[in-house]
Amino acid sequence: MLMRNVQPGIIALSVMLCACSHSEGGSSAGPPATGLPSAGEIVAVPMGHIAGVTDSAAMARSIPNPYQGNAQAVAAGKSLYIKMNCAGCHAYNAKGNMGPDLTDTYWRYGGLPVQIYQSIHDGRAQGMPAWGAALPPQEIWKLVAYIQSLGGTYSVDGTPRSGQRAELIAPELGSQRDDGAAWVPSAEAQPDEAPATAEAPAAPMSYPGEPPSPVPTSTPAVTPPAAAGVRSPPPASPLPATPSP
C-alpha cells in the first residue's frame, strides 16, 4: 500500500534505522519484556519481499527470539500450545492436521522467529486466529521458542538448514547482502541480556470452561511509528496480560 509511493531507497533507510535501533538498543522495555523486540520493529518486517531490495530477509533475521533455546520458555511454550488449543489444529505432535505441519521446513509465511511471531500475533488468512489481543508478547515468543525447538524453523544467522533453500546471492550481482552489514546485526550486537525466563509462570494459561470474551473484538488504532512506515502496526501499548476468564 504505502510502499507503492515510496522510493526503494527510503524504504531501505527506514529498514536500516529500525534494525539498528534494535541492535543498538535492546533497552526498549522493562521487565518482563526486557530484550523483547518492540512492537514497532516487529510490524516493520514485511511479509513479502521488499520491492527494490534483494535481501529482504535480512530485516527479519535481525530480530531473534529472545527466548530461543531457553528450556523453561520452551516448556512454557509447549504448555501454551496445548492450552490455547494450538494442538487442536496443528496436532499434539505439531505435525499438522487442520493447520500446517510446524516441524517441517516449509513455512507459508516465513520460518524466521519474527515471522512465526507475526503469524501467531496477527493470524493468517487461511484460518489461523490472531493471538495478539489474547496473549502478551512474551507468551507469543515462548510459543515461538517451542516451535523453534521442533527443528523446522529457519535460523537467524542465515545458515541454511536441510531442506531450506539458501538465500545467498552471488556477489557479482551487487547484492545488498554484500555490503549490508549494517542490516544484519553482528553476533555481538544480539541482545545478550536475553530475558530472564523463570519469571512469569504464564498466568494466561489457565483458561476456564466458560466462554466469555477472551479476546477484545477490536484493537485500538495506533499511529505507525515514523520509521516503520511499511504497514500499520497493532497496538504498541501493553496487551491484555491474559484472556480474561
Next chain:
Amino acid sequence: MLAPRKPALSVRAVGSAYWPTRRCAGVALGALLLAYDSPLQAADVPAPSVTPPASTSNLSGATINFAPNDPPGEWHSQARDAANSRYSPLDQINTGNVGKLRIAWTFSDGTLHGHEAAPLVVGDTMYVVTPFPGIAYALDLSKPGAFIKWTFKPNPSPLAIGKACCDTVTRGIVYADGKLIYNLLDDHTVAVDAKTGKEVWRIKMDNLETGATMTMAPLIVSNKVFVGNSGGEFGVQGWIAALDVDTGKELWRAYSTGSDKRALIGPDFKPFYSWMKGQDLGISTWPQGMWKHGGAAVWGWISYDPGTNLIYYGTSNPSPRVPTQRPGNNLWSSTIFARDADTGMARWAYQTTPHDEWDYDAVNESLLMDLPIHGQVRKVLVHFDRNAYAYTIDRTTGEVLIATPFAYLNWSTGFDARTGKPIVNKEKEPKPGVKLENICPTDLGGKDWQPAAASPRSGLVYAGIFNICMDLTDHEAGYIASTPYDGMDAQRHAAPGGNLGEFMAWNPATGKKVWSIKEQFMTMSGALATAGDVVFYGTADGWFRAVDARRGKVLWSQKLGSGVIGQPMTYLGPDHRQYIAIYSGIGGVTTLVDSSMSGFPAQGGTLYVFSIDGDSIGNGSGMLTTGSSSTATPTNSIQGKP
C-alpha cells in the same frame, strides 16, 4: 482376466446365506456371462431394456421407495433418491461385461484436497462441484469430451480453510427445479441457475468465527432444501435448517442442543426409549451451560420418507471431545432425529452413543427400506454408525430392531435391547492425561460419512468400512472461539488383521455380513449399486473396483490418478450408453491414518468416466471436427504415418 491383481486384496465370503449352494452360483453366473458376452456396440447401444440377469432371491426381502423417481438415466441428488439408496436401475453394465470398462473421458477440475462428492446428471448436462473454493462446472455430455458449458466461482472466504476439521471438502450438490444448490465452506448456502451458471441466491447460515463450516450435501424435498453445519471439533451449536428453494428464505431451524424450543421438540415428540423423554434434555443432560458449545453438528446425510413426511438425519459428536468435562448423556449429540419435513418438529430421536467418549458421531446416512423382520414387514432405516454398530431401526417409532457390530470394536461389550443402549467397556473410557491403548474403532468410526448403497435385487446393503484402532490421550480443553474445542490426541493403527479398509455386503434383516473384501488402505469412498448386479467402490490408494453384488467377487479394477474417496454414480448419456463416474482426489481424514504408508497417493482432482470399451461420443476415429491446418511439407508430415 477379470480377477484383480492387487495382492493386498482378498475376498472372503461370510456365512453361506447368500447363495443356496455353490453349484447354483456357478450355473447362475454362467448364464449371466452368456447373456452378456457380446460387446455392446458404440453407436447403437439400446436404451436399458436388456433383460436383467437371471435374478436370484432377494436375500433380505427388502423393498425400497425410490422417490422422487427421477428418470432412470439421471442422477439429481448425491444419493439419487430420498431413501439414500444410491441404486441405479441401469443394467447395460453388468456382471457379464463390467470387465470391459475403460476410461471414456476425464475432467480435471483444477482443485486439490479431498474430493468427496458425486457428479449429477440432469438431461444432457453433468454438474460437478469442487472442494474449496467450491467451483461448480456444467459439462455438456452431448459434445465430445464433455465440453464445459459454464463455470461458477462463488469465491468463499479463505478463512474457512483452517476451520475445516477434516479437509476442505464438500459432499456435493443437489438439483431441483432448474437450480443447483450447495453449501460453501464459509457457511453460505448458494443456489445457481442450472442453465446459465448465474447465482440465484446466497444465504449466510452460520458464523465462521465460531469455527462453524458447511460441508454436507443438501437434500431437496418439494420446495424445501435441508442444510446443516459442521464443526463438532470447535464447540459450535449444531443445527439443521429448511430453506425455500426459490428464495433461500429460512423456513425453520432446529438446534441440536439447548431448550426444547430451540430443538423444535414439542408435543408430537415421542422417543421410543424412556431415557430420552423429559423436558429440555438438551440443557439438563449437560453440565451448567455447556450445551452452548456442545457441538452436535449436522454434517452428514438426510433421508426423506414421503409416506410419513419425515426427514431423518444424525448429529455429530458432543464438544469438547473430552468426555470427563461433560458428564451426562449430552443430548442431542450423536443422535438420529426424525422430523416433520414441513415444520421441523421432532417426531422421535435415538441417541446411538450416549455421552460419547470417542467421537462417535451419528451423522452417517440412514437408508430407508421396508424389511420383513420376524415375519412382519417393518418400515426401517438402516444405519451404520461411527460406533461400529449397524442399526436396523423402525423409522416410524425409533425402536431399535437390530443392533450388531459390523466392524471390529472393543469400546462396547454388547447391546442392551431393553434400554436401546450399547454397554460401555469401562476399560476403554478415557481419562485426561492418561494414555489409553487400543480403542476400537477410532474417532473416525467403524465407518465414516462414506455412504452405503442398497440393491432391491439382492436385498443387501454395501458399504466401505474401517478396521482401525487408536491409542488415545485426552487433554482438557478450554473453549476459545475460533479455535478447536477438542482435546483428543489419537494415534491410529490397523485393527486385528492388519488391513485398514474393507468393503462389505450386509443383510439388514438379519444384521449379518454376507461377504467382505479386505483392503490394505482405507475404503472411504461411497458405494454404488446397480441393476446390473454390480457394485462399485474406491480405495484411498486409488483403486476403483467393480464387484459382483451377490458373490463379492471383484470383477474389474482400475488404478486412478489419486486416491478415491468420492461417490461413484452412473448415468445414461445422450448416446444411450451407460457410463460410470467417480472422482479421484485424496484427502479428508485418510491423511490421519494412511498417509505415512508407502503407496499413499499424491493429491489430485480428476473426474473419471468409464464405459464399455471406453466408447463415448466423439471417441475413436473420425472424432476430429476441424480440418487440418498443417503447413508442414510432405516429408515432415505425420499424416498417414505412425
